[in-house]
Amino acid sequence: MISVHNLSYKYPGYSRLVLNDISLEVQRGEFVGIVGPNGAGKSSLCYALAGFIPHFYCGSLKGTVEVAGKIIADTTLGELAGSVGMVVQNPFNQITGARFTVLEEVAFGLENLGIPRDQIVPRVEETLALVGLQGFEERSPFALSGGQQQRLAIASVIAMRPDVLILDEPTSQLDPVGTRDVFAALHSLTQTGMTTVVLVEHKLEWIASFATRVIAMVDAKILADGNPLEVLVDPHIQEVGVGATRYTQAARLAQRRGLIPQDRALPVTLKDTQRFFEEPSHD
Amino acid sequence: MTIPFSLYAGRESGLHPVHPLTRLTIAGFVLIAALLIPWTLGTYALFAGLLLPLAAWRRVAGLLLRAVFRFVFPFALSLFLIQGLFWTGGTPVVSLGPLSLKAEGLAFAAAMSGRILLIVSSFLLLAMTTRPDALMLALVQKGLPDQIAYIVLTTMQIVPRFQAKANTILDAQRSRGLETEGSLLRRIRGLLPLAIPLVLGSIVDIEERAIALEARAFSRQGEKTSLVDLPDSTFQRAFRWMLLGLTVALTVARLVSVLR
Ligand SMILES: Nc1ncnc2c1ncn2[C@@H]1O[C@H](COP(=O)(O)OP(=O)(O)O)[C@@H](O)[C@H]1O
Ligand SMILES: [Mg+2]
Numbered sequence: 001m002i003s004v005h006n007l008s009y010k011y012p013g014y015s016r017l018v019l020n021d022i023s024l025e026v027q028r029g030e031f032v033g034i035v036g037p038n039g040a041g042k043s044s045l046c047y048a049l050a051g052f053i054p055h056f057y058c059g060s061l062k063g064t065v066e067v068a069g070k071i072i073a074d075t076t077l078g079e080l081a082g083s084v085g086m087v088v089q090n091p092f093n094q095i096t097g098a099r100f101t102v103l104e105e106v107a108f109g110l111e112n113l114g115i116p117r118d119q120i121v122p123r124v125e126e127t128l129a130l131v132g133l134q135g136f137e138e139r140s141p142f143a144l145s146g147g148q149q150q151r152l153a154i155a156s157v158i159a160m161r162p163d164v165l166i167l168d169e170p171t172s173q174l175d176p177v178g179t180r181d182v183f184a185a186l187h188s189l190t191q192t193g194m195t196t197v198v199l200v201e202h203k204l205e206w207i208a209s210f211a212t213r214v215i216a217m218v219d220a221k222i223l224a225d226g227n228p229l230e231v232l233v234d235p236h237i238q239e240v241g242v243g244a245t246r247y248t249q250a251a252r253l254a255q256r257r258g259l260i261p262q263d264r265a266l267p268v269t270l271k272d273t274q275r276f277f278e279e280p281s282h283d
Numbered sequence: 284m285t286i287p288f289s290l291y292a293g294r295e296s297g298l299h300p301v302h303p304l305t306r307l308t309i310a311g312f313v314l315i316a317a318l319l320i321p322w323t324l325g326t327y328a329l330f331a332g333l334l335l336p337l338a339a340w341r342r343v344a345g346l347l348l349r350a351v352f353r354f355v356f357p358f359a360l361s362l363f364l365i366q367g368l369f370w371t372g373g374t375p376v377v378s379l380g381p382l383s384l385k386a387e388g389l390a391f392a393a394a395m396s397g398r399i400l401l402i403v404s405s406f407l408l409l410a411m412t413t414r415p416d417a418l419m420l421a422l423v424q425k426g427l428p429d430q431i432a433y434i435v436l437t438t439m440q441i442v443p444r445f446q447a448k449a450n451t452i453l454d455a456q457r458s459r460g461l462e463t464e465g466s467l468l469r470r471i472r473g474l475l476p477l478a479i480p481l482v483l484g485s486i487v488d489i490e491e492r493a494i495a496l497e498a499r500a501f502s503r504q505g506e507k508t509s510l511v512d513l514p515d516s517t518f519q520r521a522f523r524w525m526l527l528g529l530t531v532a533l534t535v536a537r538l539v540s541v542l543r
Contacts, residue, residue, distance in 0.1 A: 050498070052494055052497070056493070056494060056497065076502070077497045077502055078497075078500060078501075078502040078503035078504055079503065079504075081497065081498060081499065081500035081502075081503055082500060082503070085498065086494075086498045087498075088491060088494055088495065088498070090491055093487075093488050093491035093492050093495060094491070094492075094495040094498075095495070096433075096437070096492065096495055096496055096499060096501075097436065097437035097440045097441055097492070098433050098436055098437060098496075098501075099416065099436070100286055100414075100416060100436075100440070103510075104416075104510060107510045108499055109498075109499035109500055110508075110510075111507055111508050111509050111510060112499055112500035112501055112503050112507055113500050113503065113507075114503075114505060114506045114507050114508050115508060116508060117508055117509070117510065117512065120508070120510050121510070140440075142440055142443075142444060153495075156499065157498060157499075160499070160500070
């Protein structure tokens with residue numbers, strides 16, 4: 001579904017590579033979490049997958065990116081929009097202002113895709129319910145709280161039913177309940193097997209519970225790529241500033257104090273953690 | 284739902300939906316007529332015989348009359364007083380001591396007031412009964428570029444946000460000791476810390492908003508649909524052409540009579 005070969009990129013007027021020889025294959029239906037410290041190039045990778053690099057941000061690009069069967073460099077943003085959906089970092093500026101109500105704002109993308117009128121409202125209602133915004137249909141998007149605007153931005157892109165959904169820190173304005181709603185919604189989309197999700201997120205506990213794969217980026221490069229259970233407990237990852245889930249931290253501390261045997265695998269979710277602490281020691 | 288900068292009253296009667304272009308044509312016709320009709324009585328007749336019944340039909344007659352009273356009446360009153368009292372060499376109709384109202388002045392005031400009444404109320408009626416987005420959609424369907432419609436609609440919503448942001452920055456700068464009072468030079472110097480974050484922030488906003496628009500397939504080529512249906516009819520189309528013809532005829536007739 002996503003295929004990146006030796007991708008390197010510099011923003012125009014800058015000499016530093018923000019993406020340095022990135023290669024990556026993602027299959028349909030995967031839920032990929034991208035983690036990494038600030039400035040690692042996570043957002044830039046998202047832009048490259050969604051086509052904003054090179055169609056919006058020019059700069060020097062090497063390598064190829066193919067998403068949903070389309071070579072990004074050869075496809076216009078207008079054509080890509082139906083196949084690749086992108087939710088950018090700041091929710092406030094994702095409200096287009098082209099329409100006056102929440103319902104119309106979500107419908108706007110569907111209108112542009114040429115979806116028949118009688119299908120638009122059911123699809124919008126379904127998506128608003130998915131992100132927990134039912135009842136807000138007639139409100140002005142600008143009158144919503146930060147968290148609600150973030151849900152709206154996500155709904156607006158999900159409603160377009162792209163094959164690949166790219167979300168850059170989509171829960172930054174959300175409380176734990178909102179974060180859970182969004183992750184659950186994304187999870188349900190990947191469960192259908194139709195949608196592939198790529199998500200940048202700092203909240204590692206949520207990545208651990210929902211992502212099927214984690215990519216850790218540092219300094220414009222991919223440092224680790226694999227199963228969340230392995231990547232998130234990798235000591236290298238913690239060293240470069242990605243951190244670790246609080247479960248992993250607690251478990252590491254317990255091992256260091258000698259409470260738990262060293263050979264026991266570190267946990268990343270609550271359930272693993274219970275097992276980690278409850279399993280009797282052999283010695 | 285409230286739409287900023289809009290007078291839309293939200294009282295759709297449901298029956299007989301009138302196409303936004305038909306309303307726009309009526310407003311345009313009345314506007315031209317207001318400027319060209321040579322008979323004073325004609326302007327008032329057009330108001331009472333066309334605009335008021337239309338307003339009543341759309342259930343905004345009360346709103347319209349109140350707005351007219353607020354905007355047009357004070358202006359008309361001063362016209363009557365000033366033109367009536369200070370018309371030089373006219374025939375007095377009423378006299379009170381040294382003051383007298385002249386017939387010619389009153390007639391001129393009546394003519395002017397009639398024109399202003401028509402211009403203001405045709406615009407008010409259009410604005411009260413028509414959602415700006417529906418009007419824009421109708422124009423886009425007739426070939427107005429999408430981008431222009433977008434700029435109009437988004438500006439209506441973003442200007443109030445821009446003001447709010449300016450106030451936030453102003454408060455923040457004030458709390459850090461920014462001078463917003465005092466001599467002019469001082470105040471201009473004080474303005475820079477307000478203007479710079481506002482402008483830089485807005486450039487970033489515009490960039491991100493452009494990305495958001497792209498992500499919503501705004502630049503996609505090909506057939507687009509719309510959530511709102513704007514029913515039109517042969518009758519309405521014929522009516523619009525007739526009004527357009529009437530407007531042209533009125534203009535030509537007026538030109539001919541002026542040139543002769
Ligand atoms: N529009 C831009 N123009 C120039 N440099 C940029 C731009 N956006 C990001 N950068 C730079 O690219 C690097 C990677 O940024 P980014 O992809 O946003 O990282 P992350 O999302 O991981 O924090 C940073 O050093 C940042 O300063
Ligand atoms: Mg980022």
